[in-house]
Amino acid sequence: MQPILASLATAAALAFAAACGRAPVEGARTPAAGNAARIVSLSPALTRTVCMLGGQGAVVGRTPWCEAPDAVIVGTLEDRNLEAIAALHPTLILRQSSTEDPALETVAATSGASVHTWHFDRVEDVRAGLAPLAKLLAAGGIPGAEAAARDLLERHQRAIAAPVRTTLPVLFLFSVDPPMAFGAGTYVDDLWRTMGGANAISKAGYPTLTAEDVIRLAPAAVVVIGRGALPSWIGSASPVQVQVDAPDLLEPSARMLVDGPASLHRVDESIASARSGG
Amino acid sequence: MSALRFQSPIIARGAFMFAPGEVAPSAGRVTVLIGPNGGGKTTALRAAAGMLAPEQGAILLDGAPVHTMPAAQRAARMALVAQRPEVGAPFSVRDVVALGRVLRPASPERIAHALARSGLTQLADRPFHALSGGQQQRVAVARAFAQHEPGGVLLLDEAFAAVDPPEAAALVREIRAEAAAGATVLAATHDLSVASALADDVWCIAGGRSTAFGAARELLTRAALPSLLGVAVAEAHGSRGTIAVADYGGILPEAPR
Amino acid sequence: MMQRRPMIGLALMAVASCIAVAARLLVVRTLDGSLVVGWPGPTLGQFRVDAVLVACSAGAALGASGAILQTLLRNPLASPFVLGVTSGAGAGVAFASLAASIAGMAAPTGAALGAPALAGALLALGCVLLLSRRHGALDPITLILGGVIVGAIASAGSTVAEALLPPERRGLLTGWLFGRIPEVPDMGSLAACAAAALGLTGLGAAWGNRLDGAALSDDEARSIGIALGPMRTAMFIGCGVATAATVALCGPIAFVGLLAPHCARALVGARNRILVPAAAVAGAGLLTAADALRQWIDIGGGRLPLGAVTAVFGGVAFLVLLRRTAAGWMA
Numbered sequence: 001m002q003p004i005l006a007s008l009a010t011a012a013a014l015a016f017a018a019a020c021g022r023a024p025v026e027g028a029r030t031p032a033a034g035n036a037a038r039i040v041s042l043s044p045a046l047t048r049t050v051c052m053l054g055g056q057g058a059v060v061g062r063t064p065w066c067e068a069p070d071a072v073i074v075g076t077l078e079d080r081n082l083e084a085i086a087a088l089h090p091t092l093i094l095r096q097s098s099t100e101d102p103a104l105e106t107v108a109a110t111s112g113a114s115v116h117t118w119h120f121d122r123v124e125d126v127r128a129g130l131a132p133l134a135k136l137l138a139a140g141g142i143p144g145a146e147a148a149a150r151d152l153l154e155r156h157q158r159a160i161a162a163p164v165r166t167t168l169p170v171l172f173l174f175s176v177d178p179p180m181a182f183g184a185g186t187y188v189d190d191l192w193r194t195m196g197g198a199n200a201i202s203k204a205g206y207p208t209l210t211a212e213d214v215i216r217l218a219p220a221a222v223v224v225i226g227r228g229a230l231p232s233w234i235g236s237a238s239p240v241q242v243q244v245d246a247p248d249l250l251e252p253s254a255r256m257l258v259d260g261p262a263s264l265h266r267v268d269e270s271i272a273s274a275r276s277g278g
Numbered sequence: 279m280s281a282l283r284f285q286s287p288i289i290a291r292g293a294f295m296f297a298p299g300e301v302a303p304s305a306g307r308v309t310v311l312i313g314p315n316g317g318g319k320t321t322a323l324r325a326a327a328g329m330l331a332p333e334q335g336a337i338l339l340d341g342a343p344v345h346t347m348p349a350a351q352r353a354a355r356m357a358l359v360a361q362r363p364e365v366g367a368p369f370s371v372r373d374v375v376a377l378g379r380v381l382r383p384a385s386p387e388r389i390a391h392a393l394a395r396s397g398l399t400q401l402a403d404r405p406f407h408a409l410s411g412g413q414q415q416r417v418a419v420a421r422a423f424a425q426h427e428p429g430g431v432l433l434l435d436e437a438f439a440a441v442d443p444p445e446a447a448a449l450v451r452e453i454r455a456e457a458a459a460g461a462t463v464l465a466a467t468h469d470l471s472v473a474s475a476l477a478d479d480v481w482c483i484a485g486g487r488s489t490a491f492g493a494a495r496e497l498l499t500r501a502a503l504p505s506l507l508g509v510a511v512a513e514a515h516g517s518r519g520t521i522a523v524a525d526y527g528g529i530l531p532e533a534p535r
Numbered sequence: 536m537m538q539r540r541p542m543i544g545l546a547l548m549a550v551a552s553c554i555a556v557a558a559r560l561l562v563v564r565t566l567d568g569s570l571v572v573g574w575p576g577p578t579l580g581q582f583r584v585d586a587v588l589v590a591c592s593a594g595a596a597l598g599a600s601g602a603i604l605q606t607l608l609r610n611p612l613a614s615p616f617v618l619g620v621t622s623g624a625g626a627g628v629a630f631a632s633l634a635a636s637i638a639g640m641a642a643p644t645g646a647a648l649g650a651p652a653l654a655g656a657l658l659a660l661g662c663v664l665l666l667s668r669r670h671g672a673l674d675p676i677t678l679i680l681g682g683v684i685v686g687a688i689a690s691a692g693s694t695v696a697e698a699l700l701p702p703e704r705r706g707l708l709t710g711w712l713f714g715r716i717p718e719v720p721d722m723g724s725l726a727a728c729a730a731a732a733l734g735l736t737g738l739g740a741a742w743g744n745r746l747d748g749a750a751l752s753d754d755e756a757r758s759i760g761i762a763l764g765p766m767r768t769a770m771f772i773g774c775g776v777a778t779a780a781t782v783a784l785c786g787p788i789a790f791v792g793l794l795a796p797h798c799a800r801a802l803v804g805a806r807n808r809i810l811v812p813a814a815a816v817a818g819a820g821l822l823t824a825a826d827a828l829r830q831w832i833d834i835g836g837g838r839l840p841l842g843a844v845t846a847v848f849g850g851v852a853f854l855v856l857l858r859r860t861a862a863g864w865m866a
Contacts, residue, residue: 065702174706175706175707175710177644177707177710177711177715177717178710178715178838180837201566203566203837207566207837208837208838208840209566209837209838210582210718210830210838211582211718211719212563212575212579212582212583212718213565213566213837215578215579215582216565216566216579217566228641228642228707229641229644231719232719233582233718233719236578324754327754327757327758328757329754329757329758348762349757349760349761349762349763350760350762351760352758352760353758353759353760354760356758357758357759358754358755358758359755360752360754360755360758362752363751363752363755364609364751364752364755365750365751366606366608366609366610366749366750366751367605367606367609367747367750367805368800368805369747369750369805369806373747373805373806377747377748377750377751377759378759380744380745380747380748380759380760380761381744381745381748381759381760381761382760418755421759425759433758
């Protein structure tokens with residue numbers, strides 16, 4: 001009697017262990033086929049950077065705001081759909097945050113994926129992030145990624161090498177009602193100051209201002225990044241107002257590194273011509 | 279003098295139908311409404327106040343249907359004290375009483391007089407919500423006194439249900455004085471001693487229909503009341519002659535109805 | 536004697552509001568952290584004057600609406616925000632922004648916000664009043680519950696509209712839904728809000744006695760001669776219009792409409808003839824004070840959001856009032 005029970009128990013335990021083992025084994029097998037990267041990106045800036053590194057075909061999951069139409073929407077950084085992400089069997093999960101996401105790590109572990117978190121705030125953050133990201137993509141079957149990253153960095157260096165003509169303090173707003181500015185230590189501040197310009201805001205971060213603050217600052221020029229009508233009061237803050245529709249300046253991605261300086265040069269041209277014209 | 283007349287009105291409220299037939303409380307007299315709970319006393323008073331529109335028939339005030347009368351015009355001739363006084367703002371007693379004259383000129387003396395008649399002079403500046411239930415009912419009656427013009431109609435729905443006997447007695451005197459001055463008073467009560475003290479006439483309603491209407495001295499008796507109210511009644515001698523008292527321990531002479 | 540005390544209260548209230556106005560006009564903290572006291576000259580001064588005009592108009596409209604709604608609904612918790620009217624107006628604007636985005640038109644701003652705000656406000660108020668009708672009378676508990684629920688649904692609607700908007704349009708709506716006092720207002724919206732505030736305050740004062748009467752039960756209010764139905768309809772529409780005008784001008788602002796009538800009542804008593812104007816003055820003062828406070832506190836990220844100031848300070852002040860007066864007049 002006893003040995004039979006024992007063997008039954010052993011058999012049950014083995015069956016249970018086998019059942020438990022199935023899911024991860026199968027999950028790991030799918031991406032392993034062909035060794036191709038399957039990327040879930042929870043950051044529009046990272047999605048854009050991946051695409052610029054040649055990885056657009058590998059993006060399988062994205063946020064509603066990422067420009068990767070073939071990929072499935074799996075939510076946003078804070079509100080990600082863990083089941084949808086697991087169902088995509090990703091190999092790489094990319095996110096931008098200053099905190100970790102343990103639940104996402106667990107999901108990633110079951111499908112054999114790795115989670116990579118960057119925090120892009122300054123230009124240096126994006127520059128330093130390019131090489132590791134390219135290395136991940138190269139390991140995932142995108143051989144040109146590392147060369148593309150080197151190329152992007154070279155283009156960036158060339159783009160910021162040319163100095164701007166405007167040296168007086170300029171205020172960069174990304175919202176006008178209420179006014180919200182690129183302060184010290186933001187990527188626009190970094191680009192502009194590397195190119196020889198001065199930022200009217202010495203406060204760090206992205207401060208919310210009042211119209212009165214803007215006028216007290218009396219910047220040499222007010223630059224509004226984005227579309228939409230400019231309110232009339234901007235005129236009393238500075239004789240020079242420039243509006244530039246530059247999406248490359250609205251997210252800290254590789255596109256900001258390469259095209260951002262060009263957009264800022266256009267801003268500089270407009271300021272210079274307005275100042276000489278006025 | 280205002281004449282109030284129920285001209286065979288029919289008011290249906292769900293399963294309940296109010297159809298009292300022809301009834302005309304007399305001016306200059308106090309008509310007391312009695313009858314079992316849910317029998318239609320409150321409906322009769324709300325209908326008399328113009329709050330309910332009859333589907334058939336009419337309730338007339340001086341010949342005009344009362345429910346279509348402009349509110350301000352009706353208020354000048356008719357005052358209602360509802361069963362539970364309700365004041366949804368932190369008013370003083372004086373403020374509430376002054377509401378009786380809210381659309382018409384009110385002298386402070388008139389308000390003071392109304393307060394005095396309900397024994398509220400000492401309480402006039404207290405917040406209404408700091409008073410007891412019985413005191414609040416007296417405030418509601420005082421408001422009706424302030425509103426009421428001589429010769430008008432006073433409608434009282436269980437207006438002293440929570441009032442202590444001494445104050446109730448004072449109110450009874452004041453209300454009878456109004457009737458003596460020409461008012462038509464229609465007052466619902468379930469308290470037979472209040473009814474005996476107040477009534478000239480008695481109108482009994484049960485199941486939405488009038489079961490009796492007549493002089494108090496004939497209806498508020500040991501002979502008539504048990505069949506109307508379903509309770510044994512004792513009689514006693516009071517200031518206004520024989521008065522009826524509910525005898526809860528008594529045995530009914532016969533089954534009601 | 537009875538007449539003098541409320542007038543003294545009203546005068547005190549006006550003085551307090553004037554202090555708030557003076558504080559907003561004369562004291563700011565600049566970006567470098569220093570407090571600057573004094574008149575800044577015509578250009579900057581104009582901003583402050585306009586901000587004060589906006590805060591006073593919107594605050595007065597909210598205060599008067601709150602006082603009227605509290606009396607009319609016999610409920611000390613009634614206010615445009617608690618009844619969901621503010622959130623309804625906000626949702627109206629959010630959906631108008633979404634519709635404009637889908638139709639490929641520019642996002643509505645300025646005076647174009649008025650119509651959707653009004654539609655949302657009246658729709659929310661209508662829903663709440665319908666929900667809380669029981670046997671032909673308004674049930675005070677259902678009214679507050681209905682208002683909170685309708686407000687929550689409207690806020691959720693705003694969030695949905697916000698989520699569906701493309702990112703470049705979202706910022707404008709998000710900033711607006713926080714509530715703010717524009718220093719450079721749309722003059723049409725400001726004029727509409729000021730007119731609504733004055734009109735509603737005037738109506739409330741002129742009909743003060745009738746409003747007092749509406750504090751009685753429906754039957755008794757009618758029996759003392761008040762045409763309750765027409766008055767309620769007129770007043771509800773008036774409050775809806777005034778709230779919509781404030782939302783179009785400033786976005787949804789909580790607590791001022793709830794707190795101002797209670798402050799006013801503590802000083803001038805409950806008679807509406809004087810309470811409604813006093814609540815308007817209190818609302819103007821409270822919103823101006825909140826905006827002034829916002830100018831002085833820098834938590835690192837620039838200015839505090841106005842909604843946070845009114846909710847935190849207004850909420851605490853309301854709790855203190857609630858404890859002290861123990862609002863025992865709720866039916």
